[in-house]
Amino acid sequence: MRTPTFRHWRPATFVAAALVALAACGRPTRSSSASDAASRVYVAPGEKDEFYAFFSGGFSGQVSVYGLPSGRHFKTMKVFSQDPETGYGYSEQTRAMLNTSYGFVPWDDSHHPELSQTAGVPDGRWLFINGNNTPRIARMDLTSMETAEIIEIPHSAGNHASPFVTENTEYTVAATRFSVPTPQRDVPISSYRENFIGALTFVKVDSSSGRMAIAFQIRVPGYDYDLSSAGKGPSHGWVFFTSYNSEEANTLLEVNASQHDKDFVAAVNWKRAEACIAQGKGTKEPARYAHNTVGADHIARTEWGTSVTVITPATCPGLAYFLPTPKSPHGANVDPTGELIAAGGKLATVIPVFSFSKMLAAIEANAVDTVIHGIPVLKYESVLAGEVPEPGLGPLHTEYDGQGHAYTSMFVSSEVVKWDTKTFQVLDRIPAYYAIGHLMIPGGDSRKPWGKYLIALNKITKDRYLPTGPELTQSAQLIDITGERMQILLDFPTVGEPHYAQALPASLIQDRQLKVYDLAHNTDPWATRGEGEAGVTRRGNVVHVKMTAIRSHFMPDNIEGVQVGDSVYFHVTNVEQDWDVPHGFAVTGMNNSELLVMPGETRSIVWVPTKPGVFPFYCTDFCSALHQEMQGYIRVSARGSSVPLTANTTRR
Ligand code: RUQ
Numbered sequence: 001m002r003t004p005t006f007r008h009w010r011p012a013t014f015v016a017a018a019l020v021a022l023a024a025c026g027r028p029t030r031s032s033s034a035s036d037a038a039s040r041v042y043v044a045p046g047e048k049d050e051f052y053a054f055f056s057g058g059f060s061g062q063v064s065v066y067g068l069p070s071g072r073h074f075k076t077m078k079v080f081s082q083d084p085e086t087g088y089g090y091s092e093q094t095r096a097m098l099n100t101s102y103g104f105v106p107w108d109d110s111h112h113p114e115l116s117q118t119a120g121v122p123d124g125r126w127l128f129i130n131g132n133n134t135p136r137i138a139r140m141d142l143t144s145m146e147t148a149e150i151i152e153i154p155h156s157a158g159n160h161a162s163p164f165v166t167e168n169t170e171y172t173v174a175a176t177r178f179s180v181p182t183p184q185r186d187v188p189i190s191s192y193r194e195n196f197i198g199a200l201t202f203v204k205v206d207s208s209s210g211r212m213a214i215a216f217q218i219r220v221p222g223y224d225y226d227l228s229s230a231g232k233g234p235s236h237g238w239v240f241f242t243s244y245n246s247e248e249a250n251t252l253l254e255v256n257a258s259q260h261d262k263d264f265v266a267a268v269n270w271k272r273a274e275a276c277i278a279q280g281k282g283t284k285e286p287a288r289y290a291h292n293t294v295g296a297d298h299i300a301r302t303e304w305g306t307s308v309t310v311i312t313p314a315t316c317p318g319l320a321y322f323l324p325t326p327k328s329p330h331g332a333n334v335d336p337t338g339e340l341i342a343a344g345g346k347l348a349t350v351i352p353v354f355s356f357s358k359m360l361a362a363i364e365a366n367a368v369d370t371v372i373h374g375i376p377v378l379k380y381e382s383v384l385a386g387e388v389p390e391p392g393l394g395p396l397h398t399e400y401d402g403q404g405h406a407y408t409s410m411f412v413s414s415e416v417v418k419w420d421t422k423t424f425q426v427l428d429r430i431p432a433y434y435a436i437g438h439l440m441i442p443g444g445d446s447r448k449p450w451g452k453y454l455i456a457l458n459k460i461t462k463d464r465y466l467p468t469g470p471e472l473t474q475s476a477q478l479i480d481i482t483g484e485r486m487q488i489l490l491d492f493p494t495v496g497e498p499h500y501a502q503a504l505p506a507s508l509i510q511d512r513q514l515k516v517y518d519l520a521h522n523t524d525p526w527a528t529r530g531e532g533e534a535g536v537t538r539r540g541n542v543v544h545v546k547m548t549a550i551r552s553h554f555m556p557d558n559i560e561g562v563q564v565g566d567s568v569y570f571h572v573t574n575v576e577q578d579w580d581v582p583h584g585f586a587v588t589g590m591n592n593s594e595l596l597v598m599p600g601e602t603r604s605i606v607w608v609p610t611k612p613g614v615f616p617f618y619c620t621d622f623c624s625a626l627h628q629e630m631q632g633y634i635r636v637s638a639r640g641s642s643v644p645l646t647a648n649t650t651r652r
């Protein structure tokens with residue numbers, strides 16, 4: 001870069017510069033040099049990023065892993081969607097992950113990644129994400145970056161306010177976005193008010209294994225429950241859920257659910273729920289839901305839940321309170337101190353900020369307007385810490401930097417607004433391109449934000465990138481929040497619509513990454529631990545091929561005696577024990593997916609040949625200099641043929 005020297009300065013430039021300096025007087029300036037921004041996101045070749053960031057894949061159903069500040073995409077974690085690139089959701093070992101009470105559901109709409117926390121701080125153990133369409137919560141293991149478990153949430157529809165965790169990951173929560181007849185049954189939609197019910201679900205997380213179990217559901221009025229945030233510190237033991245449609249409309253919600261001046265934030269005391277259940281106030285109700293877990297053998301299996309414990313606010317006083325909240329609230333976000341709860345009313349003109357201590361005092365003083373289905377509605381003024389005046393239009397979500405600042409996304413005016421958590425005054429605002437939804441600061445929803453960067457997760461990109469036909473990329477923006485004024489550093493595309501994201505310092509998990517699966521501990525019943533175990537067997541129309549993969553051959557590599565219409569199971573074990581040496585496997589005409597097999601792992605896939613011939617199979621991952629030689633043939637004969645079943649397992 002050329003530095004301007006003094007002789008380039010003309011009087012006019014000088015005056016202009018002076019004016020800029022004057023205008024900026026008393027107001028911190030935003031540095032705007034592109035090269036300055038570039039140098040702050042530049043991670044030199046071979047260098048590593050400072051943060052891992054986990055972005056929801058939205059309607060892709062997956063989670064993407066990025067590095068910050070570079071915005072480089074490292075991996076897509078397979079969660080709710082079948083992935084033919086790896087065989088996730090196709091292979092025999094992974095198919096069960098996508099079982100639900102609706103059958104096999106190979107897709108979802110994932111919105112909110114949430115890191116597990118210990119003492120209110122992300123601990124790098126697990127990542128949770130919600131399935132919004134078919135209500136589910138998934139748990140990913142952050143040492144393998146693979147999905148370890150998916151639990152279905154019964155009595156729910158649209159699990160949006162999820163899977164936010166309590167301070168020590170005691171619970172991950174779920175809630176019904178669309179109230180539905182509970183239990184599900186055939187009723188007129190016009191009977192909404194009588195038959196449609198909401199459910200807030202608390203899913204217990206085992207502190208050592210991470211295993212989830214539905215602990216209880218709270219039956220609530222038939223509103224739409226939207227987002228949630230757990231208390232911390234003084235407010236530990238509480239979870240705050242936003243709701244809209246307190247009108248209980250069931251048609252044209254954009255008008256009919258915007259009638260009331262205020263909807264509610266539901267403050268739920270889960271310790272109280274535990275106490276009431278311990279006193280026998282819960283009822284067991286039938287419910288069928290899938291619970292899919294990956295076992296120690298690295299195989300997913302489904303267990304079926306048969307009932308849930310249900311509790312109602314009317315039978316458990318002190319369980320839930322409603323905080324009136326202006327105009328169709330969306331996010332409700334507890335600050336790092338645990339005292340403030342900022343709510344975003346999509347149509348509101350202020351950001352209402354509730355005070356937890358005032359809420360307790362209001363409960364104590366019985367400052368109640370009315371009671372709805374056993375839930376006292378506290379007086380708005382009695383629970384209010386303050387209102388952020390004139391923040392912009394369409395406040396949605398708030399994150400915190402841990403230094404007394406809050407940052408709220410403004411959807412309609414498309415900007416991030418920074419405000420002071422003591423004075424509630426707006427300190428700065430910066431445009432987001434365009435229509436920002438969530439925003440995220442690493443640890444920004446925890447007790448210990450790493451308040452260096454903020455990510456704007458935008459709904460629309462319009463003219464920001466090279467156009468790609470009618471479907472444009474989704475996008476995030478990296479904003480530096482270390483100065484008094486925010487500064488945009490980088491735009492980067494994301495996979496699917498990025499709703500929310502989470503991030504933590506790379507140092508928390510980078511050294512704990514699994515490199516290979518231990519072959520000696522591979523207990524898959526179809527594992528082939530050495531080439532001597534490779535071979536083929538037939539049981540009726542089913543052929544099992546036990547196969548090894550190693551640089552640079554399959555064992556066996558020639559198979560004969562398969563017949564049209566057989567179900568041929570290829571059980572491929574990658575017997576490598578070196579990091580970064582997966583092998584792929586695919587047969588000509590494979591009509592489900594390939595397999596991508598990690599070192600030490602066994603994956604199985606079924607292939608049903610439809611015509612006679614000799615068909616090649618090969619390794620799809622360029623694994624060595626002789627990768628192109630990593631191939632074999634399978635001979636398919638007509639049904640009833642007398643060609644004997646054989647496999648070439650010789651080494652020369
Ligand atoms: S949403 S843009 Cu979390 Cu699904 Cu707010």
Ligand code: CUA
Pocket residue numbers: 549550551552582583584619620621622623624627628630
């Ligand atoms: Cu194995 Cu290419």
